[in-house]
């Protein structure tokens with residue numbers, strides 16, 4: 369396990385205690401536009417744990433992700449951040465290279481004689497078997513995000529960072545992607561930090577939901593729901609209410625309840641489909 373802090377954030381340390389935790393952050397500060405966007409933030413993510421990160425717009429979610437992805441060397445700050453070297457990032461847009469075929473996009477930069485085979489397997493895992501030679505432009509937005517997931521997971525990252533990866537997709541595609549992501553994570557077991565604005569998405573996918581407020585973690589709640597999550601689980605409803613209250617969202621329960629039901633049903637259906645057939649669903 370390696371350590372990391374940006375050039376202007378000089379506290380670097382190897383630590384045996386980091387073995388049980390993929391990520392350990394203590395007192396993290398990042399200053400942007402004259403403001404401490406991250407202000408003494410503490411957060412740990414255990415090996416294989418799936419954490420969803422919520423927070424109002426501008427609360428610093430992307431800033432935290434950039435710190436973990438080592439994309440913030442020019443941002444002043446301080447504190448301690450321990451994270452693995454092997455990190456993959458999935459963004460809202462798939463960021464595929466348009467002049468490379470799908471398989472070439474997935475294996476780009478991958479070493480080893482089995483790289484191509486691993487790329488093929490990864491594409492099959494996301495439901496794109498047989499599309500290896502297609503061009504990105506031939507794919508829908510959801511399919512492009514499947515390639516983006518394949519490109520990330522083929523590297524077997526210890527930490528997967530996802531910044532609103534489904535934010536640009538339509539509701540149905542998003543629900544299908546929830547099931548796919550959950551299943552891929554169960555298989556590959558990276559630690560995951562998923563940034564989302566969607567409380568229902570967080571509850572449908574995560575083992576733990578944390579909420580960022582004024583540069584620190586204001587809420588840190590476990591999701592005590594079975595893998596196959598049920599829409600009528602009182603724990604899900606209680607968790608949603610708690611998170612929405614913290615976010616200051618005034619809305620009727622029925623309006624959000626419908627979205628949560630869809631998200632949970634979608635994830636469960638994808639899971640059942642994967643288990644029943646033993647293969648990933650076809651690309652949609």
Ligand SMILES: Nc1ncnc2c1ncn2[C@@H]1O[C@H](COP(=O)(O)OP(=O)(O)OP(=O)(O)O)[C@@H](O)[C@H]1O
Nearest residue numbers: 400401402405423424425426427428429430431432
């Ligand atoms: N390069 C920059 N210069 C100045 N301020 C910045 C810069 N980048 C981000 N900020 C500010 O830092 C704060 C946190 O931004 P960040 O993108 O991390 O928020 P976020 O929680 O991800 O927001 P959103 O949910 O809207 O994506 C915002 O107030 C933003 O305006």
